[in-house]
Amino acid sequence: xxxxxxxxxxxxxxxxxxxxxxxxxxxxxxxxxxxxxxxxxxxxxxxxxxxxxxxxxxxxxxxxxxxxxxxxxxxxxxxxxxxxxxxxxxxxxxxxxxxxxxxxxxxxxxxxxxxxxxxxxxxxxxxxxxxxxxxxxxxxxxxxxxxxxxxxxxxxxxxxxxxxxxxxxxxxxxxxxxxxxxxxxxxxxxxxxxxxxxxxxxxxxxxxxxxxxxxxxxxxxxxxxxxxxxxxxxxxxxxxxxxxxxxxxxxxxxxxxxxxxxxxxxxxxxxxxxxxxxxxxxxxxxxxxxxxxxxxxxxxxxxxxxxxxxxxxxxxxxxxxxxxxxxxxxxxxxxxxxxxxxxxxxxxxxxxxxxxxxxxxxxxxxxxxxxxxxxxxxxxxxxxxxxxxxxxxxxxxxxxxxxxxxxxxxxxxxxxxxxxxxxxxxxxxx
Amino acid sequence: xxxxxxxxxxxxxxxxxxxxxxxxxxxxxxxxxxxxxxxxxxxxxxxxxxxxxxxxxxxxxxxxxxxxxxxxxxxxxxxxxxxxxxxxxxxxxxxxxxxxxxxxxxxxxxxxxxxxxxxxxxxxxxxxxxxxxxxxxxxxxxxxxxxxxxxxxxxxxxxxxxxxxxxxxxxxxxxxxxxxxxxxxxxxxxxxxxxxxxxxxxxxxxxxxxxxxxxxxxxxxxxxxxxxxxxxxxxxxxxxxxxxxxxxxxxxxxxxxxxxxxxxxxxxxxxxxxxxxxxxxxxxxxxxxxxxxxxxxxxxxxxxxxxxxxxxxxxxxxxxxxxxxxxxxxxxxxxxxxxxxxxxxxxxxxxxxxxxxxxxxxxxxxxxxxxxxxxxxxxxxxxxxxxxxxxxxxxxxxxxxxxxxxxxxxxxxxxxxxxxxxxxxxxxxxxxxxxxxxxxxxxxxxxxxxxxxxxxxxxxxxxxxxxxxxxxxxxxxxxxxxxxxxxxxxxxxxxxxxxxxxxxxxxxxxxxxxxxxxxxx
Numbered sequence: 044x045x046x047x048x049x050x051x052x053x054x055x056x057x058x059x060x061x062x063x064x065x066x067x068x069x070x071x072x073x074x075x076x077x078x079x080x081x082x083x084x085x086x087x088x089x090x091x092x093x094x095x096x097x098x099x100x101x102x103x104x105x106x107x108x109x110x111x112x113x114x115x116x117x118x119x120x121x122x123x124x125x126x127x128x129x130x131x132x133x134x135x136x137x138x139x140x141x142x143x144x145x146x147x148x149x150x151x152x153x154x155x156x157x158x159x160x161x162x163x164x165x166x167x168x169x170x171x172x173x174x175x176x177x178x179x180x181x182x183x184x185x186x187x188x189x190x191x192x193x194x195x196x197x198x199x200x201x202x203x204x205x206x207x208x209x210x211x212x213x214x215x216x217x218x219x220x221x222x223x224x225x226x227x228x229x230x231x232x233x234x235x236x237x238x239x240x241x242x243x244x245x246x247x248x249x250x251x252x253x254x255x256x257x258x259x260x261x262x263x264x265x266x267x268x269x270x271x272x273x274x275x276x277x278x279x280x281x282x283x284x285x286x287x288x289x290x291x292x293x294x295x296x297x298x299x300x301x302x303x304x305x306x307x308x309x310x311x312x313x314x315x316x317x318x319x320x321x322x323x324x325x326x327x328x329x330x331x332x333x334x335x336x337x338x339x340x341x342x343x344x345x346x347x348x349x350x351x352x353x354x355x356x357x358x359x360x361x362x363x364x365x366x367x368x369x370x371x372x373x374x375x376x377x378x379x380x381x382x383x384x385x386x387x388x389x390x391x392x393x394x395x396x397x398x399x400x401x402x403x404x405x406x407x408x409x410x411x412x413x414x415x416x417x418x419x420x421x422x423x424x425x426x427x428x429x430x431x432x433x434x435x436x437x438x439x440x441x442x443x444x445x446x447x448x449x450x451x452x453x454x455x456x457x458x459x460x461x462x463x464x465x466x467x468x469x470x471x472x473x
Numbered sequence: 474x475x476x477x478x479x480x481x482x483x484x485x486x487x488x489x490x491x492x493x494x495x496x497x498x499x500x501x502x503x504x505x506x507x508x509x510x511x512x513x514x515x516x517x518x519x520x521x522x523x524x525x526x527x528x529x530x531x532x533x534x535x536x537x538x539x540x541x542x543x544x545x546x547x548x549x550x551x552x553x554x555x556x557x558x559x560x561x562x563x564x565x566x567x568x569x570x571x572x573x574x575x576x577x578x579x580x581x582x583x584x585x586x587x588x589x590x591x592x593x594x595x596x597x598x599x600x601x602x603x604x605x606x607x608x609x610x611x612x613x614x615x616x617x618x619x620x621x622x623x624x625x626x627x628x629x630x631x632x633x634x635x636x637x638x639x640x641x642x643x644x645x646x647x648x649x650x651x652x653x654x655x656x657x658x659x660x661x662x663x664x665x666x667x668x669x670x671x672x673x674x675x676x677x678x679x680x681x682x683x684x685x686x687x688x689x690x691x692x693x694x695x696x697x698x699x700x701x702x703x704x705x706x707x708x709x710x711x712x713x714x715x716x717x718x719x720x721x722x723x724x725x726x727x728x729x730x731x732x733x734x735x736x737x738x739x740x741x742x743x744x745x746x747x748x749x750x751x752x753x754x755x756x757x758x759x760x761x762x763x764x765x766x767x768x769x770x771x772x773x774x775x776x777x778x779x780x781x782x783x784x785x786x787x788x789x790x791x792x793x794x795x796x797x798x799x800x801x802x803x804x805x806x807x808x809x810x811x812x813x814x815x816x817x818x819x820x821x822x823x824x825x826x827x828x829x830x831x832x833x834x835x836x837x838x839x840x841x842x843x844x845x846x847x848x849x850x851x852x853x854x855x856x857x858x859x860x861x862x863x864x865x866x867x868x869x870x871x872x873x874x875x876x877x878x879x880x881x882x883x884x885x886x887x888x889x890x891x892x893x894x895x896x897x898x899x900x901x902x903x904x905x906x907x908x909x910x911x912x913x914x915x916x917x918x919x920x921x922x923x924x925x926x927x928x929x930x931x932x933x934x935x936x937x938x939x940x941x942x943x944x945x946x947x948x949x950x951x952x953x954x955x956x957x958x959x960x961x962x963x964x965x966x967x968x969x970x971x972x973x974x975x976x977x978x979x980x981x982x983x984x985x986x987x988x989x990x991x992x993x994x
Contacts, residue, residue, distance in 0.1 A: 241857045243849040250846050253835030260794055260832050261847040261900065262818025320837045448558040 066365065067313055067329040070358075074333060078340030085343050088219075092212070095222040096290055098335040099211060100125060102228050102328065103283035105306035106235045107157075107276030109327045112310050113239070114272050115252040115319025116171035120160060120178035121280045122302025127186035128152035129284030129294045133195025142204040149288075150281035156182055157277020161270030179300070187296040194295045197288045211289040224286060228328075231282065235275075236324040248272060252319030308355060309334060312362045333358060382433035389426040393419055491518040493651055493683050499538055499548035501707075508534045510707045511548070516652060516683040521674060523686045523694045523715070526704035526727055527919035532687050535704070536654050540565040540572050553651065571645030572654040575917070577637055579644075581630030586612035588629050589644040615647055619673055633781070635666030642673065646682070653677065654685045657917070659693060663780035663945070664980075671697050689919070690946070691720050703727055727920060736951035737971050741934065742772045747805065749939045750791075750822075750908050755800030757790035760963040764800070768908065768941060771934045775954030776943045777979045783963040784943045785827055788910045792824040793817045804908070818847055823901030825894075827912040827943070833897045836886035840878050841867045843885050843896050847904045870899040875925060891922025898929065909933065912943045927953060947976045959983050 079086040104121040111118040132149035136142070156178055163174040198204040200214065211224030239245035247268045250258040259265045288294055311317065312333055313326025334355050341350045400415040494516040501509040509531050516522050524532045537543040539550065541559030550557045552568070559565040562572065579588045586609045587594075595611060597604040612625035621639045629637055638658060645653055655674075659667045674684060674697060686698055694701050695715050702712040703726040710726045750768040755761055760783030768774050778784050789795045791802060793811040802809055804820055811817045817824070826832035834843050844867045845852060852859050852866075867881050874895045878888055885893055894914065901909055911930070915923040930940055930953060944950050950957060957974050959967040959982035967982030 237857070241860065243853055243858060246842060246845070246849050246858065249838060249842065250835055253837045254831075256832050257835050258846065260792070260814050260824060260826060262815045262904075263846065264813075264815050320835065448556075451556040452558055454555065 066369075067326055067333070067362070070362075071329055071333050071336065074336045074340065078336065078343060082340055082343030083345075085340060090339060090343070092220045092222050093339045094332070094335050095225050095228075096212065097338050098331050099224050099228060099286035099290060100283040101302060101305050101309060101334065102331045103231060103279045103286060104276075104302060105309040105327050105331055106232060106324055107279030108303070108306045109310045109313075109315055109322055109324060110235070110239070110248060110272040110275050111171070112307070112315050112317060113248050113252045113319060113322045114269055115255065116164060116269070116272070117175065117307070117317070118160065118273065118276045119172065119175040119303050120156060120182055121276055121283075121306055122299040122304075123179045123182040123186070124153055124156040124277060124299070125280040125283040125287065125302065126294060126297075126299030127156070127182040127189075127284075128281045129288045130186045130190045130195045130296055132284065133197055133288065133294050134190045136197065136204070137195060142198075142207060146207060146285055149284045150278060153277045153279070153281025153284060154274055155277065157274040157280070158270070160277070161273030164273060165266040165269040179303070183297050183300065186298075190296045192296050194293050195288075196293045199292060207285070208289045208292075211286055224289070227282075227286075231279070232324055232328055235279075238275075239324060244268060244271065249320055252321070254320075305334060305355070308359045311359055314362075314366060330362075382430055382437055385433060386426060386430045389422065389430075393422050393426070396422060491520075492516070493518050493553055494539075495551045496535070496539065497549045497551070499535065499550070500546045501534055501538060501543065502546055508707050509538070509545075512704070512707070512709045514702060514709065515712070516685060517699075518651075518683055519678045519681045520700065521678055521684045521686055521698045523688060523698035523701040524704065525688060525691065525694065525701060525723060526710075527921055530704040530727070530919075531707040532704050533656065534707075536572065536656065536685065536687065540570055540654065566645075566648055569649055569651035570654070571648060571650050571652070573638070573641050573645060573656060573658060575657040577634075577641055579629055579637065579641060582628060584609075584626050584628055585616075585623055585632070585640050586625040588640055589615065589625075589647055612643075615643055619643055619646060620676060621673065633666070634661045635663065635669070635780075638662070639670065639673065642670075646677065650682055652683045652685070654687070656687045657689065658686070659688065659690060661780075665779070667693070689917070691723055692948070694723065695720070724920065736948075736974075737954065740772075740955040740971050741931075742769050742955045746770045746772065748803075749805060751801075751803040751806075752787075752791060753801045753803075755787065755790055755802070756798040757795055757800075758786060758798075760786040761790050762963040764960075764963075764965050766958050766965060766968070768939050770939055771937055772955045773930060773934055773940045773942055773953050775950040775957040776941055776960065777947065777950050777957055778960035778983050780945065782960040782983065784960050785912055786963070787960065788824060788912050788941065788943060791817070792822060792910060794824070818904065818906070821905075821907040822910065823847070823904060823906035823908070824910045825897055825901065825912055825914055827916060829890075829893060829897055834885050834893060836893075837884060839882045839884060840871070840876070840888070840896055841881040844870060844899045844903055847900050851904075866903055867899075870903060874899055874902075874929065889918075889922075891918035891925075894918055894922070894926065895929075898926070902933075906938070908939050908941070910941045910943070913945065914942065915944075915946075915949065947979055950974075950979065951976065 075085075084090065104125055108118050108121055128149045131152050132145045135148055136145045140148070160171070160175055160178050163169045164171045197207075200208055209223065210227060211222070213221040213223045215221065237245075239248060247258065247263050247265075250261070250263060251265055251269060255265060284294075309330035310322060310327045312330035313323065313328070315322030315326060334351070337354050337358075338351045341347075341354065396415060396419045400412055400419065403411040403415055492515055494514070496512065496514040499509050499512045499514070501507075512531065512535055514524075514535060524535070526532050534543060538545045539559070541561045541564055550559075552570070557568070559568070559570070565572075580591070583591070586605075589612050590608055595604040595607040596602060597607070609625045616623050616625060619639075619642070621636075621643060623632065623636055623640060623643075629640060632640070638661075642653070642655075658670060662670060671693075674686075678684060686693075688694065698715050700712060701715050701718065701723060703710040703723060705727060746769040748767045749770050749772075752767075753765045755764045760781070762783075764783075764787050766774070776784050776787070786795065790797050790800075791811070793813045793816050797812075802811055804822075809816070809820050811820065811822075814824070830836060835846070838846075841863060845863045849858060849863075852863050854862075864881060870876070871878060871881065876888075876892050876895045876899070878892060885896060888896070898914075914926055914930075918926075930942070934940060942950070942953055944953075951971070951974060954974070955971055957969045957971065957979060958965055959969070959979055961983050967979075969978055969982075
């Protein structure tokens with residue numbers, strides 16, 4: 044363990060910065076362990092595969108949505124765009140399109156819808172909420188029109204073209220599923236992460252979300268980058284469409300409504316702020332897996348799947364509440380009282396003793412080291428008890444002052460009530 | 474400008490026994506900062522008491538303690554002879570203490586009357602319906618009593634900043650005030666508006682309201698205040714009747730060192746210096762009409778004018794921030810087309826906005842991100858940003874400009890105004906802009922940081938960069954400029970070499986257009 048001064052310092056630093064990165068992963072682990080203990084057969088390989096399976100399509104679309112939200116926008120169309128592009132690809136397949144072009148078509152259709160959103164938002168300055176709400180309905184309609192309101196079925200395993208299922212789930216000859224899609228998900232996540240943190244586009248994404256006008260006045264081509272984030276959201280929706288087709292084989296028309304809200308929820312759980320300027324891909328991925336653990340875990344506890352929606356809602360609100368609380372805590376100015384000063388000075392003493400101990404130990408002075416250890420223990424004990432006492436006294440003093448102040452205030456208010464202060468009337472002059 | 478203590482003479486005799494506020498040994502600590510050290514402060518009935526000091530000197534903290542925004546650690550406040558412990562600003566307001574913040578907190582879409590009486594609306598039909606007529610009548614009466622020429626039915630957003638501030642004062646006064654705190658009330662006002670504000674303040678003082686006037690503009694203190702308290706590093710340095718101190722003495726007390734604010738005596742630009750930027754017959758919106766001027770290499774061109782004279786609009790038009798209706802811009806003799814800030818930046822123009830929070834910085838991003846914002850395209854290595862280089866360059870400029878920040882990752886909102894401004898300047902220096910437009914570069918920042926920015930500007934011009942400086946503070950214009958152009962009502966009305974410039978001459982040109990327009994109509 045580090046010495047006490049460092050302990051205090053790093054603890055504060057952790058509360059201010061680190062906590063943000065730990066809370067969501069910790070929640071994920073806790074949930075997983077919780078279902079492992081209380082659920083049926085939860086700690087098993089098939090369940091793990093299920094968790095990952097359930098994360099794909101929301102995972103892909105939520106990454107694109109994270110880009111959009113970081114710029115301060117919103118994309119309500121990703122869910123239906125995902126399904127529309129999948130069904131358009133499936134329809135092409137049905138009409139004799141080969142497999143690879145069909146899959147590419149899915150991505151292109153997704154990107155095209157994204158471009159549509161991007162043009163309306165960035166060039167015509169329409170509110171993203173409205174534009175993407177419209178696109179949500181349009182894409183649903185387009186999917187139905189193109190497919191002629193019939194479902195599209197993708198090839199199953201061991202038929203021509205069935206290989207594409209293996210991109211997401213590889214079945215060994217023994218029939219064991221290997222969630223290969225996780226590799227793709229991670230790959231896309233890494234690309235998105237690097238784009239956000241290490242490219243011009245990423246830095247501009249944050250800049251636009253933090254202060255669009257300042258970015259524009261810094262010579263950033265806001266229109267171009269803003270349009271591109273919607274294209275990215277469309278492209279990831281396309282990839283999501285492929286993953287959906289691979290996992291569920293059959294794609295029905297006019298579906299996908301509601302997925303966008305899960306994607307937004309994942310981003311928010313992961314710490315992305317709807318006000319823009321803040322968010323990470325890793326956070327979003329954690330958010331996706333939290334929802335996917337819920338989706339698989341609740342049924343294992345004999346709770347119907349629709350409990351998932353309920354608990355996801357609770358987690359979204361909880362996550363944002365926690366984030367706000369944490370931000371406020373980090374911004375709060377701490378008041379240093381004599382007790383705190385005492386603790387800091389004692390911590391310094393102990394650190395000095397520690398140094399002495401380590402030098403003694405290095406010199407193989409067993410007796411000296413033992414003595415130093417004893418002194419450290421005594422100092423720590425004294426520090427704890429004195430600090431607690433001082434804190435208690437400070438608190439008592441404070442409440443005493445508060446009581447006095449209240450009394451004085453009461454008296455004052457009474458006195459004022461009689462006098463009636465007024466800046467409007469001429470003050471009475473003696 | 475008429476100044477001097479004459480206007481407050483009639484208040485001179487009534488100091489004794491009229492003390493309405495006495496703060497004693499106020500102490501306040503934040504983590505690592507001793508913000509207030511045993512500060513005493515008094516205020517008399519009908520007194521205007523100026524409170525001055527650099528940013529971080531503790532004046533705002535003292536006022537926050539007084540109105541209950543921040544609790545004090547120790548010390549006593551006696552108000553109207555009673556011990557007073559405000560819980561929050563609302564409580565203070567109920568007790569007759571109002572505060573007007575630097576940034577106005579009002580609703581643009583509501584009318585003046587609605588803003589004044591928000592939360593205390595006049596009602597009829599047993600409190601169910603709003604009585605708009607009654608409310609407007611009350612507002613009108615109030616505004617008339619305060620000699621404010623404002624229509625209570627006008628939406629607030631349509632008023633000038635100066636009028637909006639008066640509405641805020643009216644709102645505060647409508648709460649039976651005994652004490653009014655004004656935090657930098659003149660920062661955004663034109664001289665005419667300041668005169669009007671001061672007239673209203675004197676009027677209030679005559680009615681017995683005590684006022685605490687926080688200001689960075691020391692020229693005002695002698696015009697308006699009866700006493701001045703100077704703070705430095707959380708301590709009260711001294712309190713004196715304004716008639717007994719000079720401006721220079723106040724400055725010395727504030728900074729603990731001597732700063733001379735002398736006008737520049739002669740231009741530093743060499744006679745044959747080439748023209749870097751030529752603007753001809755620029756037209757944009759209502760406030761840029763046929764503006765033509767040259768900027769020479771190594772020159773600081775001061776752009777003076779009253780609020781609303783079109784200076785900022787001209788700057789934004791040159792920078793491509795707003796649409797331009799006509800005119801030509803040449804850089805080093807070459808005609809350039811600038812239709813967006815991107816074009817301007819590509820042509821080596823940088824623009825430091827007058828409103829840095831809105832237009833200059835992303836307060837939720839780090840120091841590094843803000844500094845590199847205009848230059849990321851030059852930091853690319855292949856597809857990626859050369860993060861190490863960004864770090865090195867930003868670190869360089871943090872040292873060069875003496876920016877006080879714990880790290881490059883610090884979020885900009887945690888920096889003081891002066892340091893934020895330096896970050897914006899660094900943004901343009903990293904971009905290596907040849908032409909810099911500084912719009913009110915020292916607004917709202919303290920004396921120390923101000924002089925650092927002045928020094929920096931002089932160094933930049935020595936390196937051959939050219940600066941257009943827009944400023945509402947005439948002493949600043951006179952101190953920094955090599956040449957001064959004056960705008961009024963969207964037109965350029967005058968040009969003065971620094972050797973011939975004076976406040977009077979500038980004001981003459983700045984108000985010239987008013988007359989010209991008046992005589993025409």
